Amino acid sequence: MKRIGPGLLAIVLLTVPLWVGNPYYVHVLIMAGIFAILALSLNLLLGYTGLLSLGHTAFFGIGAYTSALLALRLDWPPWVGFLAAVLVAGLAGYGIGKVSLRLRGAYFVLVTISFAGVIYLVSVNWMELTNGPLGLPDVPPFSLGLPGLFELSIRTKPAAYYLVLAVAGAAYFLCHRLVRSRIGRGFIALRENEALAESVGINGTRYLVLAAVVSAAMAGAAGSLYAHYTRFVSPEVFLFTYTVTMVIMVVAGGKGTLVGPVLGAFLFTALPEALRAVTSWQWQMLLYGVFLILTVFFLPKGVIPTIETWLRERRASP
Amino acid sequence: MSLAVEELAVRFGGVAALVDVSFEVEPERITSLIGPNGAGKTTAFNVITGFLRPARGRVLYEGKALTGLRPFQVAERGIVRTFQKTNLFHRVSVLDNVMIGLHLRGRMGFLSILLGDRRVREEETALRGVAEEILAFVGLAHRRDEVASALPYGEQRLLELAVGLAARPRLLLLDEPVSGMNPAEKTTVMGLIRRIREQGVTILLVEHDMRLVMGISDQVIVLHHGRVIAQGPPGEIQSHPEVIRAYLGGR
Ligand SMILES: Nc1ncnc2c1ncn2[C@@H]1O[C@H](COP(=O)(O)OP(=O)(O)OP(=O)(O)O)[C@@H](O)[C@H]1O
Ligand SMILES: [Mg+2]
Numbered sequence: 001m002k003r004i005g006p007g008l009l010a011i012v013l014l015t016v017p018l019w020v021g022n023p024y025y026v027h028v029l030i031m032a033g034i035f036a037i038l039a040l041s042l043n044l045l046l047g048y049t050g051l052l053s054l055g056h057t058a059f060f061g062i063g064a065y066t067s068a069l070l071a072l073r074l075d076w077p078p079w080v081g082f083l084a085a086v087l088v089a090g091l092a093g094y095g096i097g098k099v100s101l102r103l104r105g106a107y108f109v110l111v112t113i114s115f116a117g118v119i120y121l122v123s124v125n126w127m128e129l130t131n132g133p134l135g136l137p138d139v140p141p142f143s144l145g146l147p148g149l150f151e152l153s154i155r156t157k158p159a160a161y162y163l164v165l166a167v168a169g170a171a172y173f174l175c176h177r178l179v180r181s182r183i184g185r186g187f188i189a190l191r192e193n194e195a196l197a198e199s200v201g202i203n204g205t206r207y208l209v210l211a212a213v214v215s216a217a218m219a220g221a222a223g224s225l226y227a228h229y230t231r232f233v234s235p236e237v238f239l240f241t242y243t244v245t246m247v248i249m250v251v252a253g254g255k256g257t258l259v260g261p262v263l264g265a266f267l268f269t270a271l272p273e274a275l276r277a278v279t280s281w282q283w284q285m286l287l288y289g290v291f292l293i294l295t296v297f298f299l300p301k302g303v304i305p306t307i308e309t310w311l312r313e314r315r316a317s318p
Numbered sequence: 319m320s321l322a323v324e325e326l327a328v329r330f331g332g333v334a335a336l337v338d339v340s341f342e343v344e345p346e347r348i349t350s351l352i353g354p355n356g357a358g359k360t361t362a363f364n365v366i367t368g369f370l371r372p373a374r375g376r377v378l379y380e381g382k383a384l385t386g387l388r389p390f391q392v393a394e395r396g397i398v399r400t401f402q403k404t405n406l407f408h409r410v411s412v413l414d415n416v417m418i419g420l421h422l423r424g425r426m427g428f429l430s431i432l433l434g435d436r437r438v439r440e441e442e443t444a445l446r447g448v449a450e451e452i453l454a455f456v457g458l459a460h461r462r463d464e465v466a467s468a469l470p471y472g473e474q475r476l477l478e479l480a481v482g483l484a485a486r487p488r489l490l491l492l493d494e495p496v497s498g499m500n501p502a503e504k505t506t507v508m509g510l511i512r513r514i515r516e517q518g519v520t521i522l523l524v525e526h527d528m529r530l531v532m533g534i535s536d537q538v539i540v541l542h543h544g545r546v547i548a549q550g551p552p553g554e555i556q557s558h559p560e561v562i563r564a565y566l567g568g569r
Pocket of ligand 2: 359360402
């Protein structure tokens with residue numbers, strides 16, 4: 001079971017475009033993949049270090065704008081823009097970490113919210129650079145290779161699906177390596193008991209800043225994918241609701257697990273789409289809310305931790 | 319000299335927690351720091367380990383100043399403390415508590431970890447082995463997969479000791495490690511402390527149980543109202559008039 005589960009899942013994920021004919025479903029899966037990267041990124045902070053970033057969409061948006069602007073204004077190949085998006089978002093995470101993490105806790109929450117607010121205002125008001133509220137249309141699609149020599153343009157939905165799957169898979173495995181290492185144990189130690197963590201030699205500030213950088217860089221990667229997939233970036237990428245969605249995905253799926261946020265991303269991307277298909281706008285919001293409350297009520301720790309506890313108890317009492 | 323504390327002063331608002339405290343701790347010995355409640359013992363620990371900045375005075379370890387260092391830097395120099403109140407990574411397994419404690423023994427950096435360097439896995443295996451040895455040493459091997467908060471109180475205190483040992487101290491500061499334990503558990507812990515000392519670790523112990531203190535210590539330092547009122551071998555301390563007066567309750 002333990003062996004075939006992941007193998008089966010890999011086969012399903014790799015063959016999706018072959019048997020899902022409807023491009024709209026593929027689109028939903030692509031968005032779910034982008035949100036899975038965001039949820040994994042937020043989870044690194046919220047789930048492992050215990051820090052709540054309520055401005056996470058800032059890093060997503062920075063990634064999206066960086067990649068889009070480099071492609072539109074400087075004609076850089078999107079994959080270079082992608083790397084730049086990771087870098088710039090990571091730097092932003094470093095800055096935010098440096099200014100706020102000496103004080104921690106609520107202060108970090110406030111700094112991340114304000115940062116997202118400021119970045120939003122910049123994106124709206126710096127017309128020359130960002131085109132303001134009108135946004136940046138005609139972002140080129142993602143492409144691999146070098147222009148002029150060899151270029152593989154990712155225009156179709158199945159191609160975009162595989163790209164997002166690859167990046168989400170990489171994000172998942174990087175998180176996996178990180179949280180199971182001595183550095184990840186450092187994150188968990190700081191979440192659980194900072195004084196004790198420091199007294200066994202864990203440099204709290206350094207590790208929290210590191211977590212912020214990695215998390216922001218991942219969100220930047222998601223932003224870049226988003227920009228080249230939707231081919232349009234506007235200040236809407238900084239909307240607070242995106243952050244709220246990410247938090248819901250992480251918490252409902254199970255923070256501090258790796259599968260949880262990914263599952264949460266799929267559930268909470270697919271759910272609104274499914275509701276949209278069956279009912280009117282007002283009912284969608286209502287049902288979404290009810291579903292959320294039920295999840296919080298019956299699975300307060302999130303889906304994955306609840307299943308884990310259940311399995312452990314079943315094994316303990318055969 | 320292992321540790322030297324010189325003319326420490328700490329105030330909390332109107333309360334003088336430490337007033338001109340100086341003492342020395344000899345290497346590879348068990349030194350006990352005793353005194354009535356509120357004498358300033360925990361405050362002294364907090365200053366030594368970088369959790370508190372003293373208003374005055376300094377702390378030297380093997381001749382180098384510790385004052386101004388942050389707690390993790392103090393730990394890097396081989397000085398590890400445990401806390402008076404139970405202090406663990408509560409929602410983490412017993413084994414992982416010790417694995418976290420082993421942090422400074424790991425060498426692998428961020429990039430090696432992300433790239434999945436083979437040495438990362440080797441190091442993990444080695445660290446796991448060490449963690450299991452430490453758990454066996456304190457007698458918690460059978461609990462390795464349980465969540466720390468699920469352990470009975472006495473075992474939680476043993477786990478705290480294991481976490482401290484994992485950080486490979488050369489000077490170990492123990493703040494009431496047996497408080498709240500039953501007599502059998504206390505005897506076990508005292509035995510462990512002796513064995514830790516035999517491995518070349520210097521120990522500074524805070525403990526209220528006089529019988530235990532006198533039985534285990536090479537040297538005893540008595541604090542009262544933030545001042546050192548006596549220091550010497552246990553025999554001398556037991557008959558020291560000022561110590562008797564302090565403990566009999568005179569202000
Ligand atoms: N954070 C603090 N804020 C204010 N006062 C404090 C603080 N910590 C300690 N004190 C005061 O400083 C004095 C010394 O306290 P400390 O905890 O060092 O005593 P102790 O010797 O460890 O006592 P006990 O045996 O009860 O643990 C006490 O009067 C205490 O009330
Ligand atoms: Mg105390």
